[in-house]
Amino acid sequence: MEITLIQGILLALVAFICGLDSCWEAFYWFRPIVVAFFAGIALGNVQIGLAAGAVSELAYLGLMTIGGTVPPDPLMAGMMTTVLAYTTGQDVKTTLGLALPFALVAQWFGIMCNTLFAGFLSPLDRAAEKADVKKFNGIIYLALAIKAGLYALLTFVSAYALQNGVRAFVDSFPTWFIHGFEIAGGLLPGVGLALLLVVMLKKQNVAYLFIGFIMATFLNVGNVLPIAIVAGAIAFISFQNDMKDKKFEEALEAAKLGGSQNDGI
Amino acid sequence: MTVSRNKLDRKDIDKMGLLSILEQSCFSFERMQAPGFVYGMIPGFKKIYGDNTEEIAKAMSNNMDFINTEPHMATFLQGLVLSLEEAGQERELIKNIKTGLFGPLAGLGDAIFWFTLLPISAAICCSLSSQGSVFGPILYIIIWGISCFSRIWFARFGYKLGVGAIEIISANAAAISKAAGILGVMVVGGLIPSYISFAFSESFVAAGGVSVQGVFDGILPNILPLGFVFLLYWAFRKKGVNTLLLIVLVIVFSIIASYLGIM
Secondary structure: OOOOHHHHHHHHHHHHHHHHHHHHOOOOOOOHHHHHHHHHHHHOOHHHHHHHHHHHHHHOOOOOOHHHOOOOOHHHHHHHHHHHHHHHOOOHHHHHHHOHHHHHHHHHHHHHHHHHHHHHHHHHHHHHHOOOHHHHHHHHHHHHHHHHHHHHHHHHHHHHHOHHHHHHHHHOOOHHHHHHHHHHHHHOHHHHHHHHHHHHOOOOOHHHHHHHHHHHHHOOOOOOHHHHHHHHHHHHHHHHHHHHHHHHHHHHHHHHHHHHHHHHO | OOOOOOOOOHHHHHHHHHHHHHOOOOOEOOOEOHHHHHHHHHHHHHHHHOOOHHHHHHHHHHOOOOEOOOHHHHHHHHHHHHHHHHOOOOHHHHHHHHHHHHHHHHHHHHHHHHHHHHHHHHHHHHHHHHOOOOHHHHHHHHHHHHHHHOHHHHHHHHHHHHHHHHHHHHHHHHHHHHHHHHHHHHHHHHHHHHHOOOOOOOOOEOOOOOEHHHHHHHHOOOHHHHHHHHHHHHHHHOOOOOHHHHHHHHHHHHHHHHHHOOO
């Protein structure tokens, strides 16, 4: 379906608001599930937004900004998975893969901003030295406006201005190629989960991975909440035991200390 | 001449907690969160030092060094810095405490928010979304809204603890991280079967007309998604493969599998 000018502007507005949160990582409105939902509302098709959000949120789960690294952009992924599903009529699993180039462009914009804003530091330093709060805050608001504005611009261009070109390009793909992207849509959440495991998985907790996996495979659970509750219970038990061990060790240390003193006498 | 300092009240700390939402504004590779970190504390500095712009300037400049931590933990640190400023501690000491704490705190905050709350909330809300329910994203917004406004609590906590914070954090960080790890890993295990669809098509048969997928299902249902995650984990962990490259490889593999008609 065609995206109208009004829809294009609404999408850019969504990108601007979520783009602010992409700087802050505060409300998590930069996450694909929220971006896609808002984009669905802007397009007047909430169902596409919900489906696209579910698929892209999971694919971009483990891609985190820890330590200042910049991964493919989740905001743009959620946005374009929705927009492409709307314009091309393809399944959201397919458009998840097709949205990757847009997420990459946003990633480059992110790297560009993080580099550009290093140049804002010396004016900020000077404002701090003079306690010039107005100037200090002004520079910060300018940086926010630049980054969120870039998101809005990129969205408007990709979703509205270039839509015919993108659609024609996608329409020229053979069926097996499109189906390949659909398969990839089913596999990509694995990348997110594996990335989470790279940071979380340790010898002391690897057993719980298999317990969770077997529960999900053989119990008829609608979502992961029951497993999360059992996991929370186990985590709580572990925490309490660790605390008990620590107290015990401290008592042991104290006893040892007292004992040696007695020997001295 | 001694510098006079005003006391902060609960309202000042709460305001700082709210302003800390902007903590990652103007993030740059050079000093990362420093500008936003200072931004949230400015009203507090102004209250403490009143018209004494010289001290305000010193307090601001003192916090312009490199800092990068998990945002909630940054709020906690901001509360801590304000309490130390109010108490008239040496600036050098404040700087050292801040610099020493932001790394360990980042690990703790990431364990709680990125590795535990994010996978769990995403899993629950995505399953609602994929059933076509608007409560998926709405619940997600509510969960993270609460998480966001919990910064007020982190601000109060940091302010209240003051210097005592260091002991409490170092005493409990290991146990909290371990518990969060158990919770997160088990949830990820539970997500593997439901969120990865890795299955060969029924027309893909081995010699003798046996369905390949049937063989795998006979061993253990969902063994392919599980094996696939471990394969990716191995590629990241042992081979250090770049994330983007791996995503592209997965897409290429899928297209080839589609072309050959095996998936």
